[in-house]
Amino acid sequence: MGWEIAGYREIKGGHLHLDGVSARRLAEHYGTPLFVFSESRVKANVRELLESARRVHPRVRLCYAAKANSLLAILRAVREAGADVEVNSGGELYKALRAGFQPEQIVFNGVSKTFEELEEAIRAEIHAINVDSLAELEMIAHLAERLGKRANVALRLVPEIETGSHAGLQTALLTSKFGLSPSEITKGIQRALAHSRTINLVGLHVHVGSQTPTHEPYARAFAMMWRLALALYRET
Template sequence: MSELIDYKNGQFHIEGCDVESLIERFSSPLYVYSKGQILKNWREFQQYWPTPHKLCYAVKANSNLAILQLLAEHGAGFDIVSGGELQRVLMAGGKAEDIVFSGVAKSKDEIIMALEASIGCFNVESEAELERIQDIAAAMDKQAPVSLRVNPDVDAKTHPYIATGMKANKFGISMSLAKPVFLKAHSLPNINLIGADCHIGSQIMTAEPFLDAAQRMFNLVAELEKDGINLTHLDLGGGFGVAYQPEEPLDKAFYLKELVKLAENYP
């Protein structure tokens, strides 16, 4: 609970509003969101994340248009996983160049839609997906901005069902196999290889797994540079835990400050 969302006299309140009275007024089911809490959460990241770095909101968390509009007004980028989410972000005033298209199941129509909108980046999960985007972009006579998702083989210390960053997990390209795929992407005529990305899991409550993954990704970027591949974009994913029980939440300030320190070694 917080000062914006709390119980008063045994009644649940959001920003001073008694939820029971809201239900009486608007009926149920009723979805109520705290603008103040959303912005408070946003600023916990934003204050430690200097320009030109970009914070991207995962639209799958909540695609309510009012929430997307609020975040767009405060400079958010957006991480999407479908054509429908792309349409909602654009409808809410999000900038196409600030959109990252993630996910393992992008359809041909969704890829075409994203290329027509000139999104900022496709997060590509596999060599097969890379080839597919190349073929679609070639047919459209367009350049597709691409980041390759790498599996950094990091134990996120979370529930195994929501871990995504170990070599046993199906997501992304294995770190040991990544370099040849980057070299291939670099050679494809309709692929603009701009970055690398990773995501190690969800509900992670400590900074150490994130920093471990970041170090491995920075090392990969340095190795690729030796092969003439100069990336300008590194997406380190999300998965920040929520304290549902009496437990210590993730120290976001510590994580972001340490991440900026790491980045300083890789100009």
């Protein structure tokens, strides 16, 4: 059948097998409904993505979005396959650390981070907190000052790019509630440098949306990020 994948999802003896294990036996043992994930398939997918990306540049890092599936077993499999992780809540940050990710492997994304979540991320000294607004940047600077820490942050850019997908899935336009406009990014860089004792500006972040039908919006977004990165380099 067309949906079978050799070695992962197969029909044997009239029964579905996952990773060589009978789905019928799993259901009999654990009961139903039952979710079954292939650890070997998860790891193979991660490694395939990493190998493809690193053929373009050896320093590419792949951050798995924990919101897709934050089961500890899945997070451990992703880590063991060589990926880093992106979290969207304090709970996901906690689980990422429990799964064995080092703080420098963790990026914290999301538009509604609480004071408590930001404090946890700052204390853990994670790789980056993606900042969605100038107000959030000031909040992080204040919390880092209180904690006696220097927070690693990246500024989220709204590149003003139409992607061609459904309007509700586009996050790269100024009508989006996410991120900073190009002019705000400039202010963000200036404020981060002004708070250099408590803020360590480590990069820029962009998310153009979901189900984008072509690569062209990504190319335009990366070009804008490159120009801003050059401006940041000149500032520092």
